[in-house]
Amino acid sequence: MVVSKRIVLHFPRRVVERPIVYRLVKDYDLEFNILKAFFTPEEEGLMVLELSGEQTDYDKGINYLTKAGVRIQSLSQDVIRNEERCTHCGACVTICPTGAFELDPLTRRINFYNEKCVACVLCIKACPPRAMEVHF
Amino acid sequence: MAKTIEEINEKIKAGKAVVVTAEEIIDLVKQKGTKKAAQEVDVVTTGTFSPMCSSGAYFNIGHTKPRIKLGGGRAYLNDVPAYTGFAATDILIGANALPDDDPRNRVHPGEFNYGGGHVIEELVSGKDIRLVATAYGTDCYPRKKLETWINIRDLNQAVLFNLRNAYQNYNVAVNLSDRTIYTYMGVLKPDLGNINYSSAGQLSPLLNDPYYKTIGIGTKIFLGGGIGFVAWQGTQHAPNVLRSDNGVPRRGAGTLAVIGDLKQMKPRWLIGTSMLGYGCTITVGIGVPIPILSEEILKYTAVSDEDIFAPVVDYSGAYPQMKSDILGEVSYAQLKSGMITIQGKEVPTASLSSYPRAVEIANLLKEWILSGKFQLTKPVAPLPGVESGITFKPLKERPIED
Structure with a gap:
């Protein structure tokens, strides 16, 4: 079975210099798509990755990452909407490049589909009441 | 029937009034006709x-011991400057006010995470400021310094x-x-x-x-989750604009100045807002x-989005340069469809005004009345109408020469 998941990788300082993603491809036959990455030498690194491959390879790859000291979070938890603060104005709808916000034509409320979110964080500052929050 | x-x-x-929202009246009039609906x-x-940028609040903080005269001094609420041009303990804060050390647009685009609007929201929430x-x-008034929670x-x-x-x-804004x-x-x-558009x-x-x-002036209204009143026509009130046959302005026209006791308002309806x-x-x-x-009057309330038109303005050119050119007119029904064709291009639309919350307000007000x-109030004076001839004038600059 082929799986495709979006994950956030936190690289501790000591592993930033190692070719981790290369090993994922070479040893575990996984495909990757880097959605976002922040790396500074001597500091903790962060990468948002879409990773796909056979379930067994995927599991082995994740196991490898964990053993290497990389902390893994699933992406869907990372950008969340503060429901108390959201006014459902709709300013986010045309800002989001992946169409994660959709207007319900009947209720005129804005639905947020975080499975479509790639954590580009464009919505965070474009939201007038600042209802979108990013948690890495 | 008047x-x-x-x-x-x-x-x-007597609990017998029939109250509907401006959304519900549209279908009601379609079913029953204006005459029956009006009855x-x-x-x-x-x-x-x-x-709504031109919003603000004023406070009387009470006298300190010994007394301090804030008038002519300086005052900050959570680092946001308040206006101190009034008497000793009256201060005013505007929604657009920013802390002195806010970086503003020095790194463009500035974030503007906290300002006067946020202070008002936090005050209404009951938080200490x-x-x-x-x-x-x-x-x-001998005292010179004051630092306190309020x-x-x-x-x-x-x-x-x-x-x-x-x-x-x-x-309606485009780039x-x-x-x-x-x-x-x-x-x-x-x-x-x-x-982007911004109207209910x-x-x-x-x-x-x-x-x-x-x-009109004196009309009792829902304001910020509490009760308020129309105080005056708002600034830039300009009744004399292009109108459709149904009387509805096709450009920004009338405005309201409103007032009300902040103590009975709710933070759900006064939200500090940041425009990137x-x-x-x-x-x-x-x-x-x-x-x-x-x-x-009933006919006017039955107006629907198909019959309200707004001008499309280029905010990269015409707007900043104070030119009156528009790219055309679109109806709110078109805007609310999510996509509009302009200059041969399909363009997605987004709203800055929350329609679901507007519906909630109309329903809350309906519940209050029911x-x-x-109860309703009769205006003490009308707002200036088309006959007033009032228009929205630009500033006529007269350079000062030494």
């Missing part, structure tokens, strides 16, 4: 929930006073340039990348009373009841 406000209030007291319906409630003030000292419940007066709210129609621009109409993507359309107060036949690259403001909830005094706790 009714009076007194008669409608009698029915409200049956007593009040139509409207609502709008949108960023840090007041830091300095004064010059006088014989009768809370809305301890203030003698806390009054929301908005100079311009509830704009009757508004520009024709080749770079993203950051405006009070939101983030506008290059080359007609998106279209068919639910908006002044679009349901286009000639100000019922809304532009500044801070506040999103204000307003609802105005329209008494159905005649069939003519429960008998909110």
Whole structure:
């Protein structure tokens, strides 16, 4: 079975210099798509990755990452909407490049589909009441 | 069939008034016709929930011991400067005020995470606010420094006073340039990348009373979750604009200045707001009841999004350069469809005004009236109408030469 998941990788300082993603491809036959990455030498690194491959390879790859000291979070938890603060104005709808916000034509409320979110964080500052929050 | 406000209030007291929202009236009129609907319906409630920059609040903080004269001094609320041009303990804060050390647009686009609008929201939420003030000292007001927490419940007066709210129609914003621009109409993507609008359309107060036949000075309204009043015409009130056959302005036209006791308002309806690259403001909830005094007034309230048109304006060129060119006109029904064709291009639309919250306001006001706790008022004076000849003038600059 082929799986495709979006994950956030936190690289501790000591592993930033190692070719981790290369090993994922070479040893575990996984495909990757880097959605976002922040790396500074001597500091903790962060990468948002879409990773796909056979379930067994995927599991082995994740196991490898964990053993290497990389902390893994699933992406869907990372950008969340503060429901108390959201006014459902709709300013986010045309800002989001992946169409994660959709207007319900009947209720005129804005639905947020975080499975479509790639954590580009464009919505965070474009939201007038600042209802979108990013948690890495 | 003409009714009076007194008669409608009698029915409200007796629990017999028929109240519908400005959305519900549309279908009701389609089913029953204007004549029958006008006989049956007593009040139509409207609502709008949108960023409204010309908003602010003033407070009387009470006298300190020994006394301090803030007038002519400086005062900050959570580091946001308040205006101190009044007497000793009266201060005023505007929604757009920013802390002195806010980086603003030094790194563009600035974030504007906290300003006067946020202070007002936090006060209304009951949070303690840090007041830091300095004064010059006088014989009768010797104190020169003050640093204290204040809370809305301890203030003698806390009054929301908005100079311009509830704009009757508004520009629809686009960007024709080749770079993203950051405006009070939101983030506008290059080359007609998106279209932003900001009006509740068919639910908006002044679009349901286009000639100000019922809304006037002294009208009691829903303001920020509490009760407020129309204090005056708002700044930039310009009744003399292009109108459709149904009387509805096709450009920004009338505005309202509104006032009310901040202590009875709710943070759900006064939200500190940040416009990326532009500044801070506040999103204000307003609802105005329209008494159905005649069939003519009812006809106005039955207006729907298909019949309300707004001008499309380029915020990268025409707007900043004060040019009157528009790219065309679109209806709110088109805007609400999510996609509009402009200059041969399909462009996605987005709203800055929350329609679901406008519906909620109109329904809350309807409940208040049905429960008998909110009665209607007769304006003490009308707002200036088309006959006033008032227009919105640009500044005529007269350079000062030495």
